[in-house]
Amino acid sequence: MDKIRNPFSPGAGAPPPELAGRDGVLEQAEVLFARIRQKRPEKSLIMTGLRGVGKTVLLNEMDRMAREVGYRTVFIEASEQKPLAVLLVPQLRSLLYALDRVAGAGNKVRRGLAVLKSFVGAIKVSFGDVEFGLDIEPEKGTADSGDLEVDLPSLFIAIGEAAEERQSAVAIFIDEIQFFSKAELNALIMGMHKMQQRQLPLVLVGAGLPILPGLAGDAKSYAERLFSFPDIGPLQKEDAAKALQDPVMEEGVAFEAEALEEIFRLTKGYPYFLQEWGYQAWNQAESSPITLQLVHETTKQVIARLDENFFRVRFDxxxxxxxxxxxxxxxxxxxxxxxxxxxxxxxxxxxxxxxxxxxxxxxxxxxxxxxxxxxxxxxxxxxxxxxxxxxxxxxxx
Ligand SMILES: Nc1ncnc2c1ncn2[C@@H]1O[C@H](COP(=O)(O)OP(=O)(O)O)[C@@H](O)[C@H]1O
Ligand SMILES: [Mg+2]
Structure with missing residues (x-):
């Protein structure tokens, strides 16, 4: 069939044609964003699950949802190389500048920038040529102790107050959150603890491998109180069928029931695999419907592709x-x-x-x-x- 019209999208972070089976967690995010907007307490979210289950896709979707209801958002991806502070600073700086352009009285946004500047001074890392605005002096004594677990919460307070003053709210999205060190995770947790205590409009939405087992003591119990940890797993059979069938129907094509059954058996409902199987089956099919026979014929090729693109990358x-x-x-x-x-x-x-x-x-x-x-x-x-x-x-x- 026409390869150009192939609806499937195998690939890290690639939005699927049909975001199947995630209504529950999307609703949870919707409620979180709305409640925090209304100054009602709600747990932030950290979605955990294996690779290829659709965490990044969900983060992007939630980012869109948050912006739609008036949030300013920041999106960072953790890695082995870059510390949390380095990832956050440039983004928070843009966010504060954006808030500064919003009409409104008060000096909380300027103060946010001053606190950010002192934060940057204290962590003593190189930010290249990041300019912080000539007329801003760092606010001495705030967020400049050099201890991230103290400074990040102070910075969050300044940002939360700035957002509140401009009748906005902030959502920080963090992908691959498991890469952060214990100290960085603790700092984030303490930051969110402050947000909750002071009812400030700043939420965190994270995704990654489970982080709770790596935390201990206070950090762990705070984390359990401040965050909900939805488990993002494979799709149920009906949702997996929907993820395959709905997109092809849009193009006037159909999968036979037995073909869907077989793909579910092979993929166990894992989203990345569903996209890969759908993609290959579409390309190999001569015409609609896509049959069980065709799925059998493409399986070897799909597995070879998965080995190449998904499994082998890190293995080598x-x-x-x-x-x-x-x-x-x-x-x-x-x-x-x-x-x-x-x-x-x-x-x-x-x-x-x-x-x-x-x-x-x-x-x-x-x-x-x-x-x-x-x-x-x-x-x-x-x-x-x-x-x-x-x-x-x-x-x-
Ligand atoms: N709910 C879903 N239904 C169908 N396909 C999905 C769904 N969620 C994600 N996918 C697909 O799965 C693949 C992996 O998604 P991604 O967000 O990169 O996973 P993760 O971040 O968990 O590794 C992408 O090709 C994406 O299109
Ligand atoms: Mg991802």
């Missing part, structure tokens, strides 16, 4: 030891896996000997810890891929 950067560790996990079937079982599978005496391999795999984003003593792949169906990529040469007999 691993050392042999790291690959072997993953292979041992895959050997145990579906996750999550107990660390002790993996250690045993590898025939190693103590699990401490493997702790550096483990932490490197976590750093590289291949695995994560859903709970103490447990590990899982960050990518759905990665166990199957690992078994395909590394043949079992009897290494675990």
């Amino acid at each position: 950067r691993l050392t042999d030891g790291e690959k072997k560790y993953l292979r041992a996990m895959a050997e145990l079937g579906q996750g999550p896996y107990r660390t002790t079982d993996i250690t045993e599978k590898l025939g190693v005496e103590s699990s401490t000997a493997l702790s550096s391999v483990r932490s490197k795999l976590i750093k590289k984003g291949m695995i994560y810890s859903p709970a103490h003593g447990l590990l899982n792949f960050t990518v759905p169906l990665f166990d199957e891929f690992t078994r395909r990529a590394i043949p079992d040469d009897g290494i675990f007999d």
